[in-house]
Amino acid sequence: MAGIYIHIPFCKIKCHYCDFHFSVKHNNIPDMLVAIKKELLDKADYAEQDVINTIYFGGGTPSLIEPKEIKAILEVIKANYTLGTSVEYTLECNPDDLSKNILEAYQLIGINRLSIGIQSFDEDQLTFLNRAHKAAEAIDCIEIAQAVGFKNITIDLIYGLPNTDEVYWQRQVDLATQLNVPHISAYCLTFEEKTVFGHLLKTGKIKPLEDEPIQKQFQILTETLRSAGFEQYEISNFAKDGFISKHNSAYWKGVKYIGIGPSAHSFNGKTRQWNIANNALYIQKVKNNISYYEVETLSDQDHFNEYILTQLRTKWGLSLATIAAQFPNYLTSFKSGIEKFCESGDVIVQDRTYTLTEKGKLIADYISSDLFIV
Template sequence: MAGIYVHIPFCKVKCHYCDFHFSIQQHNLNQLVEAIEIELVSRKDYLDNESVKTIYFGGGTPSILEPKLIEGLLNRIYQNYFVEEDCEITLECNPDDLSEEKLFSLKSLGVNRLSVGVQSFDNQILKFMNRAHSKQQAIQSIERAMACGISNITIDLIYGVPNTTIKSWEKELYQMLNLGVPHLSAYCLTIEPNTVFGNWHKTGKLEPLADQISLDQFQYLMEFMSLNGYEQYEISNFAKPEKISKHNSAYWKGDKYLGVGPSAHSYNQIERGWNIANNPRYIKNIHNEEAIYTAEKLSTQDRFNDYVLTRLRTKWGLVQHEMEEISAKDAEKAVKILKGYIQSGEVLLKDDLFLLTNKGKYRADGISADLFAD
């Protein structure tokens, strides 16, 4: 089974922390959606006729699109791919886009999961990040979605924000809990170079939060979510029973997926590739039948490292015999290193799974790098 990711590279405003590919100029929005429809048809063989179990509209801000455009994209998918009846169809959205009329339209099109970019329930923080919505709009959008019958909702929240405390982070989490949101993606603020925050940091206008306070907020997050019945199935993702993201889980488990739209990535277990990250060039090349996609064939080393990087972050962990099936030599080295991390309390061996402990989750990227094939 496979997934399809549709990248919609448009936003109303540029958030101060964001370094994703998008544009706030929407004059060619219709032409770009038309080009994505053409790509969906031209690349229909990429997934080798595997059934599609998840469709994910990401961005950017897909909720900018009128429902008619979303309908056109879904029609292209249904016409050219075998889509399972219980397919999870997720749309990323901003709170200020979710009117009652739009929500009912999305539901009628088959959208059954919303990923709402809340980021914070604090108006000062939202203003600091240059978000387009308010706390009240965020709360109302979630309540409105549930009233319209879309209860499978995830929200994003950001911790590690300058001048925040454990107390202010606790307040954010309680607001999420009180709304009955069944899934949370929580990310530590990263100051990326080519962003407003990156420029502020470079010129001394922004002082990042101390690492220890960010770690304390992460520790509190894990404890809070566990106490309130959420499972941490990936380092940044927490879900109530039966509400785990099928789409993102497929990424971490190494399932095939096709990504369409500018800058979208694809993976079919043989190669991985990426589309050009330029909207006008993408549209032009699609219509001229010129290349939009660059691919690289995966070596044994690539496949081993991908497995380690994605699986170690999750509750599914590293399985010794699965590592050995990719590369016995690299698996042997990795197991020796993992035993050292067991001694330090950062990795746990449970049945045949190597899993990160809460202590190890602080250093997930570093541990993964130590395990990589040379």
């Protein structure tokens, strides 16, 4: 099985924290859509004819694109790929783009999962983040989507914002649970170099939240959502029964995926490749059949490190049987490396599978990097 990710590299405005590839200039959207459809044809054999179980429109802001254009992309996929019987069709969208008519149009073309970029329900924080929507729109769009008939809805939230406290964050999580969405993704704010926040940090005009209050906000997140019936199946992702993201879970489990659009990545179990992160060059190169991506052949070491990085963050953890079968040369190193984290209470082992404890989730990246083969 495999998944398809389609990157729509356009936004209305630049959010202050975002370092994903996008443009706020929309003049070449038509040419971009042509190039995306052509790349879908070019990549039809990349996943070696595996059945496609998930299709994900990300960005950028896919909800800037008219539903009929999303439909046209889906038609190319259906004509050139083998689809499973219950495909998960996800569309990332922003609250200010979602009217009743638009949502009904998405339903008609087959979109069955919405990923809505809320980030905060607080007006001041939305302004601080430079989001395009208002707090009222964040709530309204979810209620409209539910009224239209969307059952599979996930929302994104950001914690660890400067000058926020536990009271603020508790209110955000409470509001999210009261809206009765079945999936929530929550990410800690990071200060990326090529963003407005990165510049403000470098020039001393913004002060990050300290580690301790960030950890307290993370604790509020996990405890509140657990009490509300959510399972934390990955460090940043929480789902009610039956609503785990098929697409993102496939990434973490090492399933093949095809990335379409500028900056998109692909993986077929043997190689990883990534497209050029430049809209104009991407369009030009795809049109003229000039190489628009770089390719890396993955070594056993790469596969092992990827397995550690992705699986440790999840509820499925690291299987000793999998490591023994797929990476026998690294088994001894892994067992000796993981032992100190078991002794410190950061990792627990059960049925020969290693998973993070609540304490360990706070240092997941450190644990992963320590286990890497370098």
